[in-house]
Amino acid sequence: MLIEALTLQLGYNATLVAAGAALLGMACGATGTFLYLGNRALISDAISHSSLPGLALAFIAMAWLGMDGRSLPVLLVGSALSAFAGLHVINWLSAKTRLAEDAAIGAVLSVFFGLGIVLLTVIQSMEAGRQAGLEDFLLGSTAGMLWNDAITIAVGGALVLLFLTVFARPMAMVAFDPEFAAVSGIDTRQTVMITMGLALGVTVVGIKVAGLILIVALVTIPAVAARFWTSRVRYMVVVAGAIGAACGYLGAAISATVPDLPTGPIIVMVAFAAFLITMLVAPGRGVLAVILRHRRFQNRVHVRQGLLALAQGQPIYERLTIRLLRRRGLVRADGVATEKGRAKAAIALLDERRWQILRSDPAHEVAASSYNGLTPLESVLTLDQIAEIDKALRLEAVK
C-alpha cells in the first residue's frame, strides 16, 4: 500500500493531491528561506493561527447565504483576510508599543486562535456545520479532497514560486543589509511587505493540506536544513524548495494510505527526518563532518607540535601526541626520535619559521589566512616567494 502510494498508483485523485502538495511544499520551503534570512521564521505560525477566525466566519457567511460552506476558494479568502488582520496587529504592536515582535506574535497568535476555536464550536452547533469537516483544517487532511481543491493549491504554490523568482534579489538584499538596500534604490518597506505577502500566501493555501497548527514546520524546517548544505542564498532556496517538495509529497502520499491519519503530523515527521539526516550527514556543516574534520585536524596539530618539540629538544608531555608520533614511526617507545622523526622535525621547524615571517607581511595576507599550523608553505607560495622568505630568515638569524 505504501509503495503504491509513493509510486503514484493510488489512483488519479490521490496522485493529483500528492503532486499539488509537492508544489505547495516547494513554495513553502523557498519562501521559508527568506523568512529565515530575515529572522522572521515564526511569522508563518502567526499567520496560520490567525487565519482560523476568518475561515470559520467565511463558512458561517456561506451557510447563511444558503451556499455549500465547503467551497475551498471562499474559505481561503476568509482565512487570508483574517491572517492579514493578524499580521497588521503584530506590526502595529511592535511598531507603536514597547512590545518586541516575538511577544506580539505570541499574543496575536493565541488570541486569534482562541477566537477561531470559539467560532468552530458555534459552527458545530449549526445544522450545516456538523458535516463541514472544518476540523480538518487544524491538522490537515487530504481525504475527500476534490480535483478543484488540488488545482487551487497547486496554482497557489506556483504563483508564490513565480513571485519569489522575480523578487528574490531585493528580498535577499533587504534581509542582509536593509540600509544599503535602501540606498541602492530598493523600497525596503515594500520588499518586506512582499515577503510577508508570500508567507501569507503559502500559509493560507497550505492550511488545508498541512493544517494550520503545524504548517510552520513546512515553512521553517526545510530552510534550516538547507542552511547545512550551502552558504549561498540562491542554492539555499533551491535546496529548501526540494526538501519542502519531498515533505509535501511524502506527507500527502503516506496519509492517503491510512484513513483518518491527518497530513500535518506526517509532514512534520518527514520534515524532521530530513532535518535529522541533513544535520548528521551534510558536508561542511553537518555534525559528522564537523566531528571527523575536527578529529583529523586535532591529530595533525598534535603531530606537528610533537615534531616541533622534537626539533627543539623539548620534552613531549601529552599522551595523545606521543601515541600519534609512535603510530607514524616518528619516535621509539622510549620517546626518542627515530631517524625519520628527526628528518621530519627539521622540516617542520623550517616551515614554522617561514610561516612566522609570512604572517608579518601584509602582502601575503591571503596566504597567511590559510595558515592552520599544518599546511606546508610550498603549497601556498611559489619557490621564488619562499626564497624571499628564506632571505628574511637568514637576516633575522644574523641579528
Add this chain to the structure above:
Amino acid sequence: MVLGVATRNGRHVSEDASGHSPLAIRGLTVSYGEKPVVFSMDATFESGAMTAIIGPNGAGKSTLLKAALGILAPLSGKVTCFGKPLSRQLEKIAYVPQRAGIDWDFPAPVRDVVMMGLYRNLGLMGRIGAIHHEKVMSCLARVGMDGFADRQIGRLSGGQQQRVFIARALAQCADLFLLDEPFAGVDVATEKAIVKILKELRSNGKTVVAVHHDLSTVPEYFDNVLLMNTTRIAEGAAGETFTQSNLLKAYGGALARVQISAAV
C-alpha cells in the same frame, strides 16, 4: 516655524554655492521619539574633496548620514544632491554603513556581497554576466580582497569585512561616497590602504565624506572638516576649521583638551 527662522539665521553658505554641491543639507532635524538628535543642521559638501565629519559619540553623525540618504525620515529640512532632490539622485551615491547590525552568519560569500553593489545595473531580474563578475573581482582587487572572493562573509576579520564593504561601495560606480567610520577596528596598514583608495577616488573627481574619530589624522587625510554636535559647529577647510577652539566647542571637557592638544 521656529525651526525655519533658526535655519535662516544659521545659514552662512549662499544658495548659489549649495546649488551644485554633491550634497547640501538645509535645516535638517531628525529625532528618535521626541529627542532631536540632529537639530537644524546645515552642511554643504565640496565637490571633488574629502570631508571628515567629526564630533563626539552620540553627536548624531550616523543619524545625519542616514537622514541625508533617506534611510531615516527627517522631521524637517531639505537635502539636495547635485542640485536635485535626493530621491532622484540615489544612483550617484555609494554608502558604507557602520558595520553593526549585520547578520554575519548570512549565507553569502564575499563575491555575492560585492555583487549587491551592482543592484542598480542589474535590477530585479537582470542576468549576472561576465562583465558583472569582472567588475566584482576588480573592485575586490582594489581593496586587496580578491583572494577571499569565495569566503563566507562572517569568516573574515573585522578589517577584512570593512574592505569588502568598501569594495561593494566601489561597485556602485557613484560620484559621492558616504562612509560611516570606515577606519573603525582596522589596523594601520589597512587604514592606509583605505585612505589611498579614497584619495584615488578624489583624484578621479569623486566626492568623499567620511565620519572619522581619530583626530590625530584629520589634517593628513582630509581637505575639509564638518564639526558637529547635534547641530553644526564649524564647517570649512581643515586648516581653518580644525582648530582648538572649535574642537573645544564640539567636545568640551578636560578629557577632550588632552586629546586635542595632542592632535593639533
